[in-house]
Amino acid sequence: MGVAVGLDPALKLLKKVKDVEKVLGYGEYLPFRDNSFECTYIIFTMCFVRDSDVVVKEALRVSSRIVTCIVPRDSFLGQKYLKEAEEGHIFYSKARFYTVKEVIEIFLKYGATLNKILGTLTDYPENIKYLDKVYEITSLDETxxxxxxxMEFIKS
Structure with missing residues (x-):
């Protein structure tokens, strides 16, 4: 396994991270050379960036494998967060939630191949007492x- 590098535009958050090389920056302008990582993780990020297309292109530039994780807009949790956004939630009011299909379409547009989809959280987080299972998903309807x-994507 290679070196873990955390990138975030918030210096306060980076200061809290331990045991990881930290870089202050934005996903739209990754300060790394082409193909410098085996894998890039985009977790809870797509909904908060200004231009998700640029983030995807940058991730594909620096990695051959990308894993991105989202709260789907059309899921029960996505619907809850959308309602909270309408009520002025400090974070969710600034988010643009995507469906799984929309994220897949962005990656495909830039030549990536979808390799795998995994899902978890079958209930609201506050109702889950133990770690929820992770399920492999075979159709978009299941998401x-x-x-x-x-979702795991491979650069073609």
Whole structure:
């Protein structure tokens, strides 16, 4: 396994991270050379960036494998967060939630191949007493059942 590097535009958050090389920056302008990582993780990020297309292109530039995780807009949890956004939630009011299909389409547009979809959170997080199972998903219709979805893409 290679070196873990955390990138975030918030210096306060980076200061809290331990045991990881930290870089202050934005996903739209990754300060790394082409193909410098085996894998890039985009977790809870797509909904908060200004231009998700640029973030995807940058991730594909620096990695051959990308894992992105989202709370799908059309899931029960996504619907809850959208309602909270309408009520002025400090974070969710600034988010643009995507469906799994929309994220897949962005990656495909830039030549990536979808390798795997995993889902978890079958209930609201506050109702889960133990770690929820992770399920491999074989159809887009299944993704609506899960509050958290991770997709693995491979650069073609």
């Amino acid at each position: 609506k059942k899960y509050g958290f979805i991770c």
